[in-house]
Amino acid sequence: MTEKQEKILNAALALFAEEGYRSTSTSKVAKRAEVSEGLIFRHFGNKEGLLQAIIQLGEEQASVLFADIITETDPREVIKKFIEMISKTSQDEESIVFWKLQFKIKWELEMYGEHKTEAVEQVLIKAFTELRYLQPEKEANLLLTLMDGLATRFILQKSFDLDGTIEFLKQKYKV
Amino acid sequence: MTEKQEKILNAALALFAEEGYRSTSTSKVAKRAEVSEGLIFRHFGNKEGLLQAIIQLGEEQASVLFADIITETDPREVIKKFIEMISKTSQDEESIVFWKLQFKIKWELEMYGEHKTEAVEQVLIKAFTELRYLQPEKEANLLLTLMDGLATRFILQKSFDLDGTIEFLKQKYKV
Amino acid sequence: MTEKQEKILNAALALFAEEGYRSTSTSKVAKRAEVSEGLIFRHFGNKEGLLQAIIQLGEEQASVLFADIITETDPREVIKKFIEMISKTSQDEESIVFWKLQFKIKWELEMYGEHKTEAVEQVLIKAFTELRYLQPEKEANLLLTLMDGLATRFILQKSFDLDGTIEFLKQKYKV
Amino acid sequence: MTEKQEKILNAALALFAEEGYRSTSTSKVAKRAEVSEGLIFRHFGNKEGLLQAIIQLGEEQASVLFADIITETDPREVIKKFIEMISKTSQDEESIVFWKLQFKIKWELEMYGEHKTEAVEQVLIKAFTELRYLQPEKEANLLLTLMDGLATRFILQKSFDLDGTIEFLKQKYKV
DNA sequence: TATGAATGAGGCTTCATTCAT
DNA sequence: CATGAATGAAGCCTCATTCAT
Numbered sequence: 001m002t003e004k005q006e007k008i009l010n011a012a013l014a015l016f017a018e019e020g021y022r023s024t025s026t027s028k029v030a031k032r033a034e035v036s037e038g039l040i041f042r043h044f045g046n047k048e049g050l051l052q053a054i055i056q057l058g059e060e061q062a063s064v065l066f067a068d069i070i071t072e073t074d075p076r077e078v079i080k081k082f083i084e085m086i087s088k089t090s091q092d093e094e095s096i097v098f099w100k101l102q103f104k105i106k107w108e109l110e111m112y113g114e115h116k117t118e119a120v121e122q123v124l125i126k127a128f129t130e131l132r133y134l135q136p137e138k139e140a141n142l143l144l145t146l147m148d149g150l151a152t153r154f155i156l157q158k159s160f161d162l163d164g165t166i167e168f169l170k171q172k173y174k175v
Numbered sequence: 176m177t178e179k180q181e182k183i184l185n186a187a188l189a190l191f192a193e194e195g196y197r198s199t200s201t202s203k204v205a206k207r208a209e210v211s212e213g214l215i216f217r218h219f220g221n222k223e224g225l226l227q228a229i230i231q232l233g234e235e236q237a238s239v240l241f242a243d244i245i246t247e248t249d250p251r252e253v254i255k256k257f258i259e260m261i262s263k264t265s266q267d268e269e270s271i272v273f274w275k276l277q278f279k280i281k282w283e284l285e286m287y288g289e290h291k292t293e294a295v296e297q298v299l300i301k302a303f304t305e306l307r308y309l310q311p312e313k314e315a316n317l318l319l320t321l322m323d324g325l326a327t328r329f330i331l332q333k334s335f336d337l338d339g340t341i342e343f344l345k346q347k348y349k350v
Numbered sequence: 351m352t353e354k355q356e357k358i359l360n361a362a363l364a365l366f367a368e369e370g371y372r373s374t375s376t377s378k379v380a381k382r383a384e385v386s387e388g389l390i391f392r393h394f395g396n397k398e399g400l401l402q403a404i405i406q407l408g409e410e411q412a413s414v415l416f417a418d419i420i421t422e423t424d425p426r427e428v429i430k431k432f433i434e435m436i437s438k439t440s441q442d443e444e445s446i447v448f449w450k451l452q453f454k455i456k457w458e459l460e461m462y463g464e465h466k467t468e469a470v471e472q473v474l475i476k477a478f479t480e481l482r483y484l485q486p487e488k489e490a491n492l493l494l495t496l497m498d499g500l501a502t503r504f505i506l507q508k509s510f511d512l513d514g515t516i517e518f519l520k521q522k523y524k525v
Numbered sequence: 526m527t528e529k530q531e532k533i534l535n536a537a538l539a540l541f542a543e544e545g546y547r548s549t550s551t552s553k554v555a556k557r558a559e560v561s562e563g564l565i566f567r568h569f570g571n572k573e574g575l576l577q578a579i580i581q582l583g584e585e586q587a588s589v590l591f592a593d594i595i596t597e598t599d600p601r602e603v604i605k606k607f608i609e610m611i612s613k614t615s616q617d618e619e620s621i622v623f624w625k626l627q628f629k630i631k632w633e634l635e636m637y638g639e640h641k642t643e644a645v646e647q648v649l650i651k652a653f654t655e656l657r658y659l660q661p662e663k664e665a666n667l668l669l670t671l672m673d674g675l676a677t678r679f680i681l682q683k684s685f686d687l688d689g690t691i692e693f694l695k696q697k698y699k700v
Numbered sequence: 701t702a703t704g705a706a707t708g709a710g711g712c713t714t715c716a717t718t719c720a721t
Numbered sequence: 722c723a724t725g726a727a728t729g730a731a732g733c734c735t736c737a738t739t740c741a742t
Contacts, residue, residue, distance in 0.1 A: 004702080020283060022197045025736060036703045041738065043701095107282040108195055112332040138343040145340065146317075149324025157287040165320065168313040177726075200711060211728045216713060218726090354723080370633060372547045375715060386724040391717065393722095457632040458545055462682040488693040492671075495690065499674025507637040515670065518663040527705075550732055561707045566734060568705090 005043050007033040009057065012050050017101035021051055021108050051105075058102055059116060065089070066120050075127035080175035082124060082143065086150055087166045100155050117144060143173075180218050182208040184232065187225050192276035196226055196283050226280075233277055234291060240264070241295050250302035255350035257299060257318065261325055262341045275330050292319060318348075355393050357383040359407065362400050367451035371401055371458050401455075408452055409466060415439070416470050425477035430525035432474065432493065436500055437516045450505050467494060493523075530568050532558040534582065537575050542626035546576055546633050576630075583627055584641060590614070591645050600652035605700035607649065607668065611675055612691045625680050642669060668698075 001009075011033035015024040026047055030037040044050040065085060072078045089095030106112060121140050128136035146169070153160040186208035190199040201222055205212040219225040240260060247253045264270030281287060296315050303311035321344070328335040351359075361383035365374040376397055380387040394400040415435060422428045439445030456462060471490050478486035496519070503510040536558035540549040551572055555562040569575040590610060597603045614620030631637060646665050653661035671694070678685040 002701085020197070022195070026738085027736075037737090038704065038739080039702060047737065104282055106327075106331055107279055108198075110331060112328070114332060114334065135343065138339070141336075141340060142321075142343065142347075145324040145328050146321050147324065148327040149320040149322065152281075152323040152327060153287070153320050156281055156285060157289060159289065161316075164313070165316060168310065168317065172317075179727080201713085202711075212712090213714080213729070214727060222712065352722085370547070372545065376717085377715075387716090388718080388725065389723060397716065454632055456681055457629055458548075460681060462678070464682060464684065485693065488689070491686075491690060492693065492697075495674040495678050496667075496671050497674065498677040499670040499672065502631075502673040502677060503637070503670050506631055506635060507639060509639065511666075514663070515666060518660065518667065522667075529706080551734085552732075562733090563708075563735080564706060572733065 004033070004035050004039060008035055008040055008043065008050070009053060011035075013054055013057070013101060014097060016051070016054060017097045017104060020104055026050075054101070055105065058098070058105075059113075061098055062102075062116050066116075070119055070123050072123075075130040076175045078123055078127040079131075079143070079173050080170065082120065082147070083166055083169050083173065083175065086147065086154065087163055090154065090162055096155075099151055103151055103155060120144070177218075179208070179210050179214060183210055183215055183218065183225070184228060186210075188229055188232070188276060189272060191226070191229060192272045192279060195279055201225075229276070230280065233273065233280075234288075236273055237277075237291050241291075245294055245298050247298075250305040251350045253298055253302040254306075254318070254348050255345065257295065257322070258341055258344050258348065258350065261322065261329065262338055265329065265337055271330075274326055278326055278330060295319070354383070354385050354389060358385055358390055358393065358400070359403060361385075363404055363407070363451060364447060366401070366404060367447045367454060370454055376400075404451070405455065408448070408455075409463075411448055412452075412466050416466075420469055420473050422473075425480040426525045428473055428477040429481075429493070429523050430520060432470065432497070433516055433519050433523065433525065436497065436504065437513055440504065440512055446505075449501055453501055453505060470494070527568075529558070529560050529564060533560055533565055533568065533575070534578060536560075538579055538582070538626060539622060541576070541579060542622045542629060545629055551575075579626070580630065583623065583630075584638075586623055587627075587641055591641075595644055595648050597648075600655040601700045603648055603652040604656075604668070604698050605695065607645065607672070608691055608694050608698065608700065611672065611679065612688055615679065615687055621680075624676055628676055628680060645669070 008029060012024070012029045015029055015032060018024075026040050027037050029050070030040055040047075040050060044053055069078060069081045069085070072081055086099070089099065121144060124140035124143060125136045128139040133139045150162070150165065154162045183204060187199070187204045190204055190207060193199075201215050202212050204225070205215060215222075215225060219228055244253060244256045244260065247256055261274065264274065296319060299315035299318060300311045303314040308314045325337070325340065329337045358379060362374070362379045365379055365382060368374075376390050377387050379400070380390060390397075390400060394403055419428060419431045419435070422431055436449070439449065471494060474490035474493060475486045478489040483489045500512070500515065504512045533554065537549070537554045540554055540557060543549075551565050552562050554575070555565060565572075565575060569578055594603060594606045594610065597606055611624065614624065646669060649665035649668060650661045653664040658664045675687070675690065679687045
């Protein structure tokens, strides 16, 4: 990937996260990337292609994030790490942009991207099983759902107390 | 409100929920409402005005939905009704559209509309207090967050088992 | 002419003078006249009809203005009155609007309305003849031209010293 | 400046002069320039930008016209050249369009653009001073005013005898 | 690889005008 | 006589995309 390709990708990433896919014009991307508009099309074919590249990038970043959870063997640690995942990333601006983008695109294009979380779900199920929860699948499912809610409020509700909620969650799950 | 105004509102409601606000052109709305495009602007000023009218409508519908919860006195019933709120509405198409619209707009415009849920939050806090939960505010907060997650998955993830999750939740909260 | 007709005419007069014919929408006229938009069309047929009515009105007002000059018999007085015509009207707001409208419409529609000034021209020629000017037609023509310039600058150039210029003119013509 | 930019400018120039600024739609300009409508906005931002470019162009042309007068040292020649300025340009179609545009825009937008003539005014004052006119400022002012009137009638009144009037003027000023 | 001029379709909005009440 | 809902054409502008250089 050339330097300009990366500049385009980064510009698009930031803009899609800020204003959404449809609302971001290719010319805005070009301007922010300090690149000619035509170059976007040379490299990514069309606007949709740019989006796909960004989604791809997101999946890779997600993989990295999830890897730490999936490779964990201690069940309590699995749950703890999962719960802390967002809070950890909420520190730096770049991560916030990452999550914002994930959810904005989810909603704008109505694609949930289940396969991304499937591996995590399995690990959570295993963890809850080992911890003798009665309905481990449902517990895992619930926790995943909760994470969507957490992200939603964290991103959209300025006043939301993310860290407090996460502390409370850790108490509840005793992790 | 004239008949055509209502047709415009309904068409916009459906289209905004389906495709989002920006992706829905005023001409599409006009066509679906079987109305001239100009009429939209006569009645709502501009596209933004149309959106506001729809948001307003949503708040009224939300009030109706919440009214049943807020007026409930039995704490267990409060929680039960709150949890069941989505599942009940998930039966008919119109309600699904309603929720979809709420969340799509939330994300597209990044406005959370906290005041809408504030009353519900107070009632939940009271309920958890009466049920002797140790941290009623945090419990209420968590349940509200969970609901956002539930809606997110219900709307975006085709395979999501809403009713199962709700049953499980009711067990957890013993309601 | 009914009261509402007059309100429409007055509103249109003011708006056409302020913003020009094309730039003034019938809806703006209706709003300013506190009248329904349809009424304009009932009374004046279409926007052009409204314009014609206003032009007509202008001609009548011009006739009144000119009458005083035309009926004057003393040649020196004729010239003096003609020169003072604008300065006199420049006192009250209504007259300024009148002149502004005349010129704005002239330029926007490129119609000079020569016949309006023809009578005045004749009287000026007669006056210059009696005063033994060598080329009375040319003198009259020049004075009329000067008046157009005077109006132009008075209306368009905020800093223009109308009264000073008029005084100077009167000296020149010894009137 | 690309070739198409110039075509746009020329088309707009002609149309604004013929029909005025507001009455000329950008699509008309595009059609006349044999260019896509979008290109106008790429090059000039918006319709107002196009107008500004044209006004700018006008100022440059005016500078050229005035340069000949300003650099003249013989007072009589200054006045002569000034008086002849319009008549000289009235020969070719392009110059007529130029003057028409200047005045149409003046009236439509109510901006007089005094600074353009300021230099000329100074030179005229100097000329009248040297020629021992008693009130050189007023004379200059009057002559400028007269020119506005001359242009007004020349452009708007089909039957106006421009050359005759100019001859007469030259006699009056003995130039 | 990279630019930016150029396009045409479509978006939001305004407008003159008509018509039922 | 008077209203104001309703229309359709047109206006300004943006956008994704293509192409010559």
